[in-house]
Amino acid sequence: MVWHWDEHPIWRNVYAAIYFWIVLLEMIGSITNVPTASQAKTARLSKRQMILISKALSDPRRLGILQRIAARKCMGCSALLESVPITPATMSHHLKELEAAGLIDTRREGKFVTATFRRDVWNSYLSKLSQI
Numbered sequence: 076m077v078w079h080w081d082e083h084p085i086w087r088n089v090y091a092a093i094y095f096w097i098v099l100l101e102m103i104g105s106i107t108n109v110p111t112a113s114q115a116k117t118a119r120l121s122k123r124q125m126i127l128i129s130k131a132l133s134d135p136r137r138l139g140i141l142q143r144i145a146a147r148k149c150m151g152c153s154a155l156l157e158s159v160p161i162t163p164a165t166m167s168h169h170l171k172e173l174e175a176a177g178l179i180d181t182r183r184e185g186k187f188v189t190a191t192f193r194r195d196v197w198n199s200y201l202s203k204l205s206q207i
Contacts, residue, residue, distance in 0.1 A: 118195045120203060124177055128200050131176040136161070137169045144179055145192040152188045 086169060120128075132138050136159070143158055144150045156166055173179045177196045183187045 104177050118193070118199045120177075122194070124196075125200065125203060127129070127176040128178060128196075131178060134169070134172075137172060140166075140169050141173060141178060141192070143196075144158050144173075144190045145194075148193040149182075152190070160166045169177070 132141070133153070140155060140159060143155060152163070152166060152170070155164060159166065161169075170179065170181060170188070173190075174181050178193055179190045180193060
C-alpha cells in the first residue's frame with residue numbers, strides 16, 4: 076500500500092498535537108488580553124517555579140479556574156464554586172496548586188478566601204516560554 080504523506084497514521088498524532096497547542100495558545104491569549112495596572116511588572120522565575128506553573132496549567136479544570144480568576148480583579152471561592160461544578164475540597168486543592176506555582180495570591184478573611192491573579196508572574200512565564 077502506498078501512503079500519501081498526509082494520510083499516514085503518524086500525521087493524526089501530529090495534527091492532534093498541533094490542535095492541542097493551538098487551543099492552549101488561544102486560552103493563554105484570553106487570559107493575557109485582560110489589562111491591569113500590574114501588567115508592566117515582571118517577576119523573575121526560577122526553573123522550579125517554571126516547572127510548578129507548567130504542572131499547574133496541565134490540568135484543564137485548573138486552567139479554567141485560573142481563567143475565571145484572571146477575568147476579574149479578585150474572586151472569592153464561593154463565586155468560583157458556583158461557576159465550576161466541583162466540591163469545595165477539590166477547589167481548595169486546585170487553588171493551593173495555583174498558589175504554590177505563584178500564579179495567584181490568596182487572602183483569608185475569616186472563613187472566606189479571595190484569590191487574585193498574579194499577572195507579573197504570568198507575563199514572566201510567557202516571556203520564558205517564548206525563549207524556548
